[in-house]
Amino acid sequence: MDQNKFTRAEAWLRYADDLGLGPYYRDRAAPQPAERLSSGAPPEISAPAPTSSPAVAAAAPPRSSAPPLAPKSAAVPVFVPPTTGASLFEEHIEGDTLDRIRTDIGPNCTRCKLHKARTNIVFGVGNPKAQLVFVGEGPGRDEDEQGEPFVGRAGKLLTQMIEAMGLRRSDVYICNVVKCRPPENRLPEKDEIATCSPFLFRQLGVIRPKVICCLGSCSAQTMLNTNQGISRFRGEWFDYRGSKLIATYHPAYLLRNPPAKSEVWKDLQKIMAVLGLEPKKR
Numbered sequence: 001m002d003q004n005k006f007t008r009a010e011a012w013l014r015y016a017d018d019l020g021l022g023p024y025y026r027d028r029a030a031p032q033p034a035e036r037l038s039s040g041a042p043p044e045i046s047a048p049a050p051t052s053s054p055a056v057a058a059a060a061p062p063r064s065s066a067p068p069l070a071p072k073s074a075a076v077p078v079f080v081p082p083t084t085g086a087s088l089f090e091e092h093i094e095g096d097t098l099d100r101i102r103t104d105i106g107p108n109c110t111r112c113k114l115h116k117a118r119t120n121i122v123f124g125v126g127n128p129k130a131q132l133v134f135v136g137e138g139p140g141r142d143e144d145e146q147g148e149p150f151v152g153r154a155g156k157l158l159t160q161m162i163e164a165m166g167l168r169r170s171d172v173y174i175c176n177v178v179k180c181r182p183p184e185n186r187l188p189e190k191d192e193i194a195t196c197s198p199f200l201f202r203q204l205g206v207i208r209p210k211v212i213c214c215l216g217s218c219s220a221q222t223m224l225n226t227n228q229g230i231s232r233f234r235g236e237w238f239d240y241r242g243s244k245l246i247a248t249y250h251p252a253y254l255l256r257n258p259p260a261k262s263e264v265w266k267d268l269q270k271i272m273a274v275l276g277l278e279p280k281k282r
């Protein structure tokens with residue numbers, strides 16, 4: 001298959017994954033039983049949720065012709081990944097710091113093949129004592145050029161989402177599963193994730209945020225060690241080594257599918273309830 005066909009096919013698989021169709025084309029094995037967070041979940045927000053944050057909506061491009069997300073049917077059993085068992089946080093190192101992790105990665109890391117096309121290693125940015133950490137999948141072109149995560153169009157939308165929550169971008173920490181840009185913005189591959197993600201787990205082990213918000217399938221699947229599509233567990237809470245973990249759609253997906261913004265805003269409201277945040281006043 002030539003590279004263009006491969007890239008298109010991968011984009012469709014990714015789209016299907018976002019719709020929660022992944023298990024049907026990829027994983028026919030019996031899924032694990034659900035193990036949602038049973039205690040400590042945030043209270044339901046009593047006020048009716050707005051369909052979309054004004055700030056997020058203001059950043060939205062015109063509605064595309066892409067089909068809206070299929071609603072999660074109550075009749076369809078929702079399987080969520082296990083959060084117990086081997087812990088990804090076993091990467092935690094006594095006395096670890098973000099500086100030490102950055103030093104351990106080094107300025108010229110060649111541990112995986114993503115080093116070949118990168119310009120900059122994109123370590124992460126934000127408050128090292130953040131209560132909220134956003135985890136994306138990997139740097140894009142703008143991020144690769146600037147060495148900072150989420151600075152392109154999707155990054156601007158993420159910043160507006162953060163501000164809609166009543167926070168500043170500098171209040172939170174933002175990082176990715178892999179630190180180098182996958183060529184043509186493809187998804188990081190398994191071996192690349194396996195090689196680079198221990199640095200992410202160490203970052204989270206140092207910051208120990210109250211809430212981890214996974215942006216998109218790759219991040220959520222890596223953090224929860226599952227290959228279930230994100231729509232199967234988006235908006236659900238997981239207890240992750242003392243942090244509450246929630247997965248929502250990636251801002252890049254929202255740029256392609258603006259109707260999904262209302263779902264993401266609901267997820268952000270759940271985070272706000274946990275952190276005691278009020279929406280930004282206009």
Ligand code: SF4
Pocket residue numbers: 105109110111112113114115121178179180192195196
């Ligand atoms: S993605 Fe991670 S492991 Fe791979 S070269 Fe970059 S920093 Fe090293």
